[in-house]
Amino acid sequence: MIKIEHTLVYYLTNTVDMIKINNLNFGYSKHKPLFKNMSMQLSNGHIYGLLGKNGAGKSSLLKNIAGLVYAQSGALDVMGFNPAKRQPALLEQICFIPEEFYLPSVKIDAYVRANAPFYKKFDHQYFGNLLKEFDIPVGQKLINMSYGQKKKVIIAFGLATQANLIIMDEPTNGLDIPSKAQFRKIMASAMTEDRCIIISTHQVRDLDNLIDTVIMLDENDVALKASVQEITEKLTFKRVKEIDESIIYAEPSLSGYNAVMPNYHQEESKLDMELLFNAILAEKIKFKPLFN
Amino acid sequence: MEFRDNKAIYLQIAEYVCEHILLGKWKADEKVPSVREMAVELEVNPNTVMRTYELLQNKNIINNKRGIGFFVAENAIDGVKSYRKVQFMDDELPVVFRNIYLLNIGFDELKTKYETFVKENFNA
Numbered sequence: 001m002i003k004i005e006h007t008l009v010y011y012l013t014n015t016v017d018m019i020k021i022n023n024l025n026f027g028y029s030k031h032k033p034l035f036k037n038m039s040m041q042l043s044n045g046h047i048y049g050l051l052g053k054n055g056a057g058k059s060s061l062l063k064n065i066a067g068l069v070y071a072q073s074g075a076l077d078v079m080g081f082n083p084a085k086r087q088p089a090l091l092e093q094i095c096f097i098p099e100e101f102y103l104p105s106v107k108i109d110a111y112v113r114a115n116a117p118f119y120k121k122f123d124h125q126y127f128g129n130l131l132k133e134f135d136i137p138v139g140q141k142l143i144n145m146s147y148g149q150k151k152k153v154i155i156a157f158g159l160a161t162q163a164n165l166i167i168m169d170e171p172t173n174g175l176d177i178p179s180k181a182q183f184r185k186i187m188a189s190a191m192t193e194d195r196c197i198i199i200s201t202h203q204v205r206d207l208d209n210l211i212d213t214v215i216m217l218d219e220n221d222v223a224l225k226a227s228v229q230e231i232t233e234k235l236t237f238k239r240v241k242e243i244d245e246s247i248i249y250a251e252p253s254l255s256g257y258n259a260v261m262p263n264y265h266q267e268e269s270k271l272d273m274e275l276l277f278n279a280i281l282a283e284k285i286k287f288k289p290l291f292n
Numbered sequence: 293m294e295f296r297d298n299k300a301i302y303l304q305i306a307e308y309v310c311e312h313i314l315l316g317k318w319k320a321d322e323k324v325p326s327v328r329e330m331a332v333e334l335e336v337n338p339n340t341v342m343r344t345y346e347l348l349q350n351k352n353i354i355n356n357k358r359g360i361g362f363f364v365a366e367n368a369i370d371g372v373k374s375y376r377k378v379q380f381m382d383d384e385l386p387v388v389f390r391n392i393y394l395l396n397i398g399f400d401e402l403k404t405k406y407e408t409f410v411k412e413n414f415n416a
Contacts, residue, residue, distance in 0.1 A: 184335035268300040
């Protein structure tokens with residue numbers, strides 16, 4: 001069973017900026033900057049979907065936030081801390097699920113004994129529930145598990161830390177079909193009003209109904225940061241038979257085109273995240289005035 | 293639940309709730325699933341379900357009892373019907389009208405068809 005929070009009514013009462021990024025400059029070498037003067041704020045009560053082409057800097061941004069790499073200049077504030085200082089008081093509030101990871105040659109209980117003490121709020125019962133939910137064989141050594149099983153163990157461990165900042169880099173990579181559905185259910189229940197969840201992904205179809213705010217990186221900066229509601233208020237996504245000048249971007253489909261256009265008639269369309277992604281890459285300038 | 297591609301998710305969830313009410317699965321004054329329960333069941337963001345519940349509250353289909361949760365309103369069925377009527381008039385009828393016009397179908401022919409349909413399906 002997935003743990004359901006006791007609060008029956010969900011209210012977003014106190015929204016604060018948990019992450020403040022100001023004029024961040026970052027690159028792995030001085031001649032090749034990855035982020036140029038990037039600024040952005042992220043708050044609690046949201047699941048942010050971080051999108052971008054290969055090499056756009058999704059993982060690097062997540063690593064900056066988690067204090068795993070250091071910026072050349074600019075300010076980065078995560079829950080009142082500078083993550084580059086790696087203070088335990090901050091690290092115990094961050095759950096970071098990297099895309100590539102190493103797990104030692106021990107069983108799950110030994111792993112928990114060694115690592116859970118770093119997190120004051122670690123919930124052993126919740127961890128056990130998540131392992132059951134994910135169908136993980138408990139007695140096996142971590143090193144002998146498949147990539148997907150290991151991934152599920154670290155996701156379960158990460159969520160059981162009860163951290164308020166949850167950062168996941170391509171979490172559905174390597175998960176089989178039933179595990180992806182379980183993952184979506186687990187994330188829907190993990191999203192509480194005091195948590196900020198950031199998920200980077202290429203598999204937008206796995207997660208598009210979970211994400212409430214889209215962040216897209218392109219050309220060394222944030223190309224778009226907008227809630228699904230704001231995007232669908234401003235744009236409409238639909239199938240059309242013919243292309244006319246109102247269409248910003250279109251892709252051919254079986255019966256015409258899948259098109260993005262300004263939402264002149266207050267239509268309530270479903271955000272097509274893949275189409276939006278391609279549209280922004282192709283027609284970035286046309287979107288800029290729509291989203292400040 | 294399989295979502296369609298042509299309509300906002302929060303509206304599809306609203307249809308799902310309305311369907312349950314019309315079919316009598318959720319009756320007046322009964323509690324509807326919490327935002328979180330619904331989000332987990334449908335594998336969607338809780339904020340999306342919250343948006344649905346706010347919409348249904350505005351349409352007097354569900355009520356929010358603070359601290360306890362959401363309940364089916366006393367006259368929910370009337371609320372659902374008037375909400376669905378607006379949706380039908382705005383979204384579905386134009387498509388039907390377009391076909392009636394393009395295929396040159398007369399209103400007399402439609403009336404006969406409609407009356408037969410009601411007789412066969414609802415014994416009215």
